[in-house]
Amino acid sequence: MYSSYILASLPYLALALPSHQSHTKRDTTLIPTSCFDTTASLTQYFNYGYPWGDTHNGAAIMKETNAVISTAGTLTLNATYTGASDYAYDSGTVYAKQQFTVEAGGGLDLTADFIATVDQGTWPAFWLNGVNSWPPEIDIAEWKGSGDISFNTFNSSSEVQAKDVEYPSPTEFHTVKAELRDENGADVSVNFYLDGTLVTTQYAGSLVGEPLNLIIDLQMEGSSGSPGPTGTTLFEIKNLEIIDKNP
Template structure:
């Protein structure tokens, strides 16, 4: 039998274990679900166009500002990006590689603050999307490196087919892609990415969900400490194929939420 002194020591040890303080961090809201409630709220969290300007690697030039809402519309707590065919654009080709001809005026926005996964914090990014899948349409919701490319993570990317692409670019040639079927009826569906640092404090684990069901897990090599832009855009042609759509195309997003956990 254990002596009275040993029993007392064990009891004190057990009590210390049970009552050891554990630091629990509440989630901090970075972008609330109300960010598309009106233009004033929108402009406190988001900025117009790409972080670098109006052009990228497709045939649509982004157009919009605080007084021009033809292609970037905020109404009924929903963001709508609208692409329309255009003629005589100036300049006639994109200023970004691979310099495709411009055939559309469209919309893009980016978050004013970057997300940076560290050894002590992670991010959850979610929203509901009505994405067109017509051949030649190229909507996306992605995170791109603030400093250089890659890193890149695509939470939503539709390339003119009835699939959403979850992508992680470690280099231009080392890419992980997972295709998930996407409805063609323009109904809203939820996408989510949970980004957390791996134990090596260098790589980032990315869990991708559709309608709250885990679809795939990918890993961003060296993503820890890399600030990332959040971008929502509606491109055309490029990876979605040519020619682009013959008429107006609309891409909608609602209930966007970005939270940070950790210190």
Template sequence: MKNLALPLLSLLAAPLAFAQSGKVLIPVTSFDSKEEFDKYWGPLYPWGSDHNGSARMRDSQVRLENGTVTITAQRVNGEPQATHGGKKLDIRYLSGAIHALEHYAVQAGGGIDYIADLKVKAMAPEIDMAEWKGTGKISFNTFNTSSQVSALDVAYPDPDEFHSFKCETRDINGRDVSVKFYMDDNVVAEQVGRDYVGKTMYL
């Protein structure tokens, strides 16, 4: 079995802040040590190890070192199948995921609020700030329903180099949220999340 390089996805910490107040929700130091990491981040998806793809998340595929989180995908055989939407899915990779311990919502009039001890609904709004599917491209997606999706696939340049990603979410009209995606400080897509205002989301 070999370690793949989409693999060696490394994440450099960047602070998450209120758009208006400038309050930092996740500090840039959150990757500096295991102790700091555990204050803000949890392992796997918020709901467990499997989602709707061919990879199963394992904490062992996530490494924290020198202010960087490195996630490595590894080809495997013989893993028990996953179940999603009533279908059985073969697991072809072990990989890793992390999620913020707190939940977030875009509030009417602007900014992001952090919401402690509030459950996210099963069909929470979904924004894919950067999604890799093994095609050599990267996807920027906003889901309004499971079948109504705004999606853009673009070429992923120089995969062995670090790139920066940012997603700005803002209230448009007290109901809908604008979603602006950046790669390497350049706007690559603008989408709309319908009825996203006030809805709690995972990060």
């Protein structure tokens, strides 16, 4: 009789118990592809300039007026030559208001489409850096005036993983994606993709649990050489999306 009762109760127990699927965290969108639809949506998710100010390792000073939504869905950063003796360009930079962390057992996916200049003296970049210290730094995509796109991970100023590949058709949009994953409870693996193809995998040491800033900037000269152009340079970004895969 006891066994019969248990057997009869099993269907009800099955209904009451949560499924394995209910314990699996769904991906969470931290920044949606609509973030560049309007100026209002841009400023909902991003601040102008760098987290520390309006200059960084180059010849441009960053101004709000040089980071604009000229076409719905596309952020345009424009660098204009002024010839000033201290900073010869006015340009644009934005950084995400939210900070991003790879948690233990988790990860992040960052994707966007770019039209990026590869001319000498132009230095567009899409990158992560440490909130509390440098390093870490992960250059999800960087163009340094050589005709290439660069994917880099800095564990120190001397411990750098770098991969340069030819950047095709720079006047057309190309998709860049980085998959960041907890590798071993301390280090983070980074898969870098260009137009859906895995280009390289690099490793950021002791990055699990460390907060990161996301920066999109159009710097000039500096590591991209000089002299830079004397006209106007554009860096266009659309379909930016950041997905949280943390537990």
